[in-house]
Amino acid sequence: MELPAREKGDRLLPAGELRDIRRRLRTIAARHDLTSVIACAFDHRTRMLPFILADTKMAPAGVRAVGSEMVDAGFEKTRIVLQQWNPNFRPSFARLDGRMPDLLLISAMQMHWQRCMEMIADARRIDPAHRPLIIVGGPKCIYEPWDVFNADPDRPGGADLAVTGEAYVLLNLLEALLEVRGSGESVRGAFARARAAGMLDDIPGLVYPVGATDGVAEDLVDTGIQRLAGDLDELADPVAGYRILQPPSNGRGLSAGPVQDRRIRRATPVSSLVMTQGCKFGCGYCPIPAYNQRQLRAKSGPRIADDIERLHNTFKIQYFFGTDDNFFNDPDRALGILTELDKRGAAGSRAMRKIRLATEVTVHDTLKMADHLPLARRAGVRALWIGVEDISGTLVKKGQTGGGTERAFRLLRDNGILPMPMMMHHDDQPLYTPVRPRGLLNQARLLRKSGAINLQVLMITPSPGSKLFDSTFTDGLAYASAGGAKVEQYMIDGNYVMASRHPRPWIKQLNLLAAYLYFFNPLRFLAALFRPAARVELNHIRRGDPRPPLIKRIREKIRAHFFDAGMQVYGMYGLSHTFQRTFPWALRLMSGRIQRKREVPHSQIPMRNPHGGPADHAVPGTPQSESTVSAADGVGEG
Ligand code: B12
Ligand code: SF4
Structure with missing residues (x-):
């Protein structure tokens, strides 16, 4: 199934909006003083032809782009960690500016999904009072966002949120969260309140879980297909993303500083x-x-x-x-x-x-x-x-x-x-x-x-x-x-x-x-x-x-x-x-015997859009939320 498109005329962000949102965020960034880690999931078992060397000698553009946008929006306390270079990295060991990060932003391709889930599981071991808000994005979530959530009540887990679009969606989300965040409140607390108040529903490009217990999704709410940045000249300066790269190491946490400018070329x-x-x-x-x-x-x-x-x-x-x-x-x-x-x-x-x-x-x-x-x-x-x-x-x-x-x-x-x-x-x-x-x-x-x-x-x-x-x-x-x-x-x-x-x-x-x-x-x-x-x-x-x-x-x-x-x-x-x-x-x-898989991989967790209708990222076979079923019944009755 291909991803659906938004209505014609509504597929692109208004001209200048990507620059504007960074400018708006810059005005409030200092007050919030966020620390963020952007982690690129990478499974070393995938290293072979035809990408061997390109996979480690070229720092991926996705995490760097997210990093550049964050820095340009005023969130300079951000570090990008590539599992390509830091295979033992564990979010629970990460400290930035002497504290636990407020945001853990994980980028994953489909083939690196297992490593992504391991990072989420590790982050979930952090004391809930200090745990960062866990957001996953990148190619895995663009197509299969439901796969980073959990519905098993015996083993609560999974991400807090998936971004199914580009970096703008993240900035859009941060703007909404920081608007409601009280002084000294954790970003996760602000997220819970914004979600409950329905404030995330107007941000296309998100999938978030709802349910009575943290880490056990009863439903997934899909806010729909993102609006794309039409003019790529509005993207932030790529130099900024390079300046926040974690140096290669076998350590589990973060080093005191990022890779120095003069060492970037050697690393990537x-x-x-x-x-x-x-x-x-x-x-x-x-x-x-x-x-x-x-x-x-x-x-x-x-x-x-x-x-x-x-x-x-x-x-x-x-x-x-x-x-x-x-x-x-x-x-x-x-x-x-x-x-x-x-x-x-x-x-x-x-x-x-x-x-x-x-x-x-x-x-x-x-x-x-x-x-x-x-x-x-x-x-x-x-x-x-x-x-x-x-x-x-x-x-x-x-x-x-x-x-x-x-x-x-x-x-x-x-x-x-x-x-x-x-x-x-x-x-x-x-x-x-x-x-x-x-x-x-x-x-x-x-x-x-x-x-x-x-x-x-x-x-x-x-x-x-x-x-x-x-x-x-x-x-x-x-x-x-x-x-x-x-x-x-x-x-x-x-x-x-x-x-x-x-x-x-x-x-x-x-x-x-x-x-x-x-x-x-x-x-x-x-x-x-x-x-x-x-x-x-x-x-x-x-x-x-x-x-x-x-x-x-x-x-x-x-x-x-x-x-x-x-x-x-x-x-x-x-x-x-x-x-x-x-x-x-x-x-x-x-x-050996070959067993076939006839079911299209789909979410085991019911999905719906914010109004109770079908979700844009739901693949055929996805269970429908009760509200979707009753909404459909309602249409039939009318
Ligand atoms: C360049 C490229 C490569 C390069 C470099 C990859 C690298 N590590 O840098 C090479 C040639 C090595 C490569 C290899 C492969 N690639 Co490739 N590659 C691309 C390509 C063309 C561009 C990637 C890119 O840099 N885009 C630019 C950045 C800025 O965009 P982005 O990564 O999507 O990131 C944006 C958003 O996704 C989002 N985002 C990303 N992460 C996060 C995280 C958070 C928290 C948030 C909020 C947002 C967010 O924000 C970013 C900025 O807006 C894409 C297609 C495409 N146009 O994206 C395929 C793509 C990434 N590749 C793909 C695949 C499958 C592969 C291979 C398996 C080979 C193959 N069969 O094609 C191998 C894997 C190698 C490995 N071991 O990892 C798929 C991934 C599909 C999937 N569902 O995971 C893609 C999407 C192509 C496709 N089929 O659609 N690839
Ligand atoms: S990007 Fe390549 S594979 Fe994809 S539609 Fe275009 S020509 Fe075909």
């Missing part, structure tokens, strides 16, 4: 940067267009250039990854951004001359942008992750064909941009086909020949909030367990075959490993040492620039030559992790 050499959001395509397995309520949103070119300059000048960060869903999807928008970055570089901006930018695009849109790829290179683009899925178009048609993909890859390579293919394996795709290039290996070969130095292969996997999600369960494709081992949420990342109608799904699991092994192996490493698939120089040299010294030019050529071999080493290292984690699963699929 790649910066993920919000540039655009949304996509016009409608791939059945993807929740992104519906989440964005079919809106394409963007920061302006000058704002992106300012962000990059500030991040580079403050932390010397050189590598940037756009968090775009599909950067080239709107050519005018993309051209506006690229032209500005190029212009700043030409005008002498040191940052623009140093940076290397990467992001995600599709084959179709890359071909449409063919004439502008030299501009993209001048603007700093050095690598593009391209959703080629299955080139034959059997799985999804979004303009990719064998010839088109080859052409797009060559165009990129010829323009000094590395093409990074993202493939999706599925039940109908064989490993190898002798004639037409339908097989996974045939396609990996074609991509390699077209200049790919990296490969991502994932199995198509049900993604909450996508059109195909429900039918994967109701059609009996999804697994509950294999060989006695349950499919757990940390496995829902495309690396494990956990939904298939193939009679021997272990073949699919081994196919994924075979494709990686075909692409990353010692023989190819040796070949890459002599004949790399692509040679792309990363440095900027603009027309009219003085020729760099010979030694620099030689160093640059050597680096470009050995980059491919370096990626082979990276791939083999990642593959060893992938093999250790997914091969045992292949054995279970091969020798």
